[in-house]
Amino acid sequence: EAGVVQSPRYKIIEKKQPVAFWCNPISGHNTLYWYLQNLGQGPELLIRYENEEAVDDSQLPKDRFSAERLKGVDSTLKIQPAELGDSAVYLCASSFNDRDGELFFGEGSRLTVL
Amino acid sequence: KNEVEQSPQNLTAQEGEFITINCSYSVGISALHWLQQHPGGGIVSLFMLSSGKKKHGRLIATINIQEKHSSLHITASHPRDSAVYICAVIQDSNYQLIWGAGTKLIIKP
Numbered sequence: 001e002a003g004v005v006q007s008p009r010y011k012i013i014e015k016k017q018p019v020a021f022w023c024n025p026i027s028g029h030n031t032l033y034w035y036l037q038n039l040g041q042g043p044e045l046l047i048r049y050e051n052e053e054a055v056d057d058s059q060l061p062k063d064r065f066s067a068e069r070l071k072g073v074d075s076t077l078k079i080q081p082a083e084l085g086d087s088a089v090y091l092c093a094s095s096f097n098d099r100d101g102e103l104f105f106g107e108g109s110r111l112t113v114l
Numbered sequence: 115k116n117e118v119e120q121s122p123q124n125l126t127a128q129e130g131e132f133i134t135i136n137c138s139y140s141v142g143i144s145a146l147h148w149l150q151q152h153p154g155g156g157i158v159s160l161f162m163l164s165s166g167k168k169k170h171g172r173l174i175a176t177i178n179i180q181e182k183h184s185s186l187h188i189t190a191s192h193p194r195d196s197a198v199y200i201c202a203v204i205q206d207s208n209y210q211l212i213w214g215a216g217t218k219l220i221i222k223p
Contacts (some may be wrong), residue, residue, distance in 0.1 A: 043157070043203070055209075056210060092158075098211075099204065099209055102146055102159055102162045103159045104159060105156055105159075110155060
């Protein structure tokens with residue numbers, strides 16, 4: 001069975017450009033997380049979905065970041081416009097449920113903003 | 115005070131040594147995760163615990179719900195075990211995932 005799939009793996013853009021990341025969780029997983037990870041630091045939650053509902057988006061910088069999970073399956077995270085400080089790895093994770101489901105992470109999308 | 119505390123922050127040991135990493139938490143939880151991240155690599159789930167003890171190969175994880183404490187043990191450590199080990203708990207009031215700061219483990223040959 002395929003794991004959590006993310007794309008693109010790498011993206012280089014100039015500041016003020018838009019960028020989008022896509023995540024396909026493991027089939028049947030209701031909970032989906034988007035995290036940001038800077039080099040040498042732990043993951044920081046951006047948003048958590050239960051099916052199509054964003055149950056925790058308190059850490060999402062809503063002026064430039066948006067996310068959607070319209071059918072409760074795959075998800076897209078968008079940044080518009082990107083800033084230099086957005087350079088990081090964007091991680092997607094999924095679990096069967098948010099109460100006690102095992103966590104599975106994608107390989108991440110590494111963003112470089114020039 | 116952080117809700118999830120890991121110790122030690124950094125650990126260097128010789129190949130073959132028995133390793134223990136500790137995690138203490140201050141909130142009610144529904145489950146606790148131990149995760150591993152190699153340098154430049156992705157995050158991999160090692161264990162998910164809600165009670166007792168789990169073993170996988172050379173790795174053992176235990177949890178004491180009453181004491182709000184979990185340990186990750188590595189037997190016969192190997193240089194390939196060098197990684198950051200992260201404890202994360204699911205808070206039972208809102209199912210928020212709270213991360214520890216991680217323990218950076220280096221195993222020298």
